[in-house]
Amino acid sequence: MRISAVLCGFLLTAVFALAGCATPDRAKPATTSSLYDRLGGMPAITAVVDDFVGNVATDTRINARFANANIPRLKTRLVEQICAGTGGPCTYSGRDMKTAHAGMAISNDDFDALVDDLVKSLNKFKVPAREQKELLGILGPMRQDIVSR
Numbered sequence: 001m002r003i004s005a006v007l008c009g010f011l012l013t014a015v016f017a018l019a020g021c022a023t024p025d026r027a028k029p030a031t032t033s034s035l036y037d038r039l040g041g042m043p044a045i046t047a048v049v050d051d052f053v054g055n056v057a058t059d060t061r062i063n064a065r066f067a068n069a070n071i072p073r074l075k076t077r078l079v080e081q082i083c084a085g086t087g088g089p090c091t092y093s094g095r096d097m098k099t100a101h102a103g104m105a106i107s108n109d110d111f112d113a114l115v116d117d118l119v120k121s122l123n124k125f126k127v128p129a130r131e132q133k134e135l136l137g138i139l140g141p142m143r144q145d146i147v148s149r
């Protein structure tokens with residue numbers, strides 16, 4: 001009798017332990033969603049890119065570079081690029097970064113200025129530090145294809 005009670009207790013513990021193992025996601029749903037979802041999807045990415053390109057337009061460090069740019073197309077492609085790069089349902093339709101910036105003689109300072117303009121928008125839209133870091137971690141490595149002097 002006593003042995004079966006102990007055995008029963010053991011089995012119950014094992015069942016609960018297994019049940020716990022079977023539902024690990026319940027404890028951490030937010031940490032496993034894509035960066036795209038955590039940023040707020042297309043509406044949030046579009047709003048950030050609009051604001052960011054607005055910052056670039058008034059940034060005298062780099063705005064001359066965009067004098068002949070097709071701004072609506074640039075915005076569309078930036079949104080696509082960020083959407084696709086963060087795990088969203090988009091396909092980037094533009095040129096690769098090396099081709100797109102070829103012959104522009106972009107410097108590290110130019111690149112830093114542009115990132116600065118982006119961070120201003122991310123802060124304005126209250127994108128949390130973790131998501132900012134992840135996004136910059138995706139865009140940062142593009143420096144080697146964009147900077148050419």
Ligand code: HEM
Pocket residue numbers: 062065066068069070071073074077078081093094095096100101106110111112114139140142143146
């Ligand atoms: C992380 C950094 C950057 C990203 C992700 C980025 C992204 C892009 C994208 C997606 C395009 C469009 C390509 C296409 O239409 O095929 C583009 C074009 C362009 N980018 Fe960048 N870029 C970055 C840095 C810079 C910097 C630092 C400058 C100059 C200061 C710059 C100047 C331009 C210009 C002038 C165009 C051409 C726009 C046009 O012809 O309409 N970019 N960039």
